[in-house]
Amino acid sequence: MRKGRYGAALAALAAVAVLLTACSTKKDSSVVERAKENNKLTIGVKFDQPGIGLKKPDGSVEGFDIDVATYIAKQLGVDAKNIAWKETRSVNRESFLQNGNVDLAVASYTINPNRKKKVGFAGPYYIAHQDIMVRSNDNSIQSFADLKGKRLCQVAGSNSWENITRGTNKLNQKQDVVLFPANSYDECMTKLRGKSVDVVSTDDVILAGFAARDPQNFKVVGAPFTDEKYGVGMKKGDKKSCEAVNMAIKKMYEDGSAQRFLEKNFGAAKFKYADTLPAFEPCS
């Protein structure tokens, strides 16, 4: 009797799981076609990265990714007012694209082989590099080698600290740092200001966004040691959209819009951004 009840509960669970997966199977046509048809796009962006993608208290969003996404949408025939912005975090970008919760993801989204197995990428539209941020009066750290023995902010759920401790960087060097756990890069800034940590390290554009907010206290060292190709995420196999987005990115650099977006978002941070079109990865 008891066992029978458990069996029924399991069967019910399985049924729910199957139903859930069945529900998410829809919308198979390509993003460009749907954008043209409905004049609507749902774009996944970061909501918590100043300079890249930040949601303001009044509900609007701003940042480099937002500007790029708006430009691309325009090229695909969707007006800025018809874009629905949705927050995508690092952990749910793949699922959101696969399930169709968002059409595109422009969310400081590094193209890598693991992710390519699950989703498609257009671009890159920018190549960021992991860099180092310190307090503005700290001159003891000028390069990657100077990190030895320093206290590094360790954000749970980000692989930036692993690039340093495991040597997954362009220099192929591991560095002995003292890890200081934190929940988010926002928290790291508080720790850096309060001298609990000496170094915050992640993509230079993210650091520049934070530095631009508070240039008196923070500076970006300018010692890049990884290449992070920021791509536009989409459903795997949507070659048509990938090519259309690539066209838009190319145009964005040719007509000077990209340079304008970079200056607008990172100009205040005294940070040397690259303003030329990166080489595209092949669409697949």
Place this chain on the structure above:
Amino acid sequence: MDWNNFYDKLLNFGPFLEHSNEIWSGFLATIRLSAMAAVLALVLGTLLAAMRVSPVSVMRATATMYVNTLRNTPLTLILLFCGLGLRDTLGFMAQAAPTVSGYWLAVAGLSAYTAAFVCETLRSGINTVPIGQAEAARSVGLPFSQSLRLVILPQAFRAVIAPLGSVLIAMIKNTSVALVAGYFEATATMKQLFDDVGATVPLFFGFAIGYMILTLPTGLLFGWLAKRMAVTR
């Protein structure tokens, strides 16, 4: 959704085995934190309970205020105060090694919070001891501290072993927010794995099972103890 995708998100326990080292050290950190916080919370909670039933009104008021404040404040806020407030802003323990300051600040926050619950549990235990016991202790000439220590508390503890077990279980699960105080434990490890393999269902289940391996035996042990140590009246 194709079958591979479905398998990856719902049934693929592979990543769990691949990262077993990190997961083990994550849970080890959880155990270290729980063990120390449990001892300190028990000590502090007993002290608070004694204060709350003491004849000195200042002590009663102090303990009552402490319990009401800590018990009604979210744990995340208390731990954030310990980490971001005490250390990162006020500079308390800022020069200590992060593993040391993170650990002790998390222990401090967690045990300060749990002590309030231990105190209230123990106080309810004290209320189960018949008033005659206290009167008898007084009539043979024991002062307050001795009658509490020798007569009341031993009986009170034995009455609340099972509820104290619940408090301990809640505390073990509460360690999962210790990251905000700067302590890297099992849940932080899980978040880190999300970055590598995505937030898949097997990871959630795996970590839930990990916590249950810690909490289920705790519950059984305390249930058994409660039965064995029960005061027969």
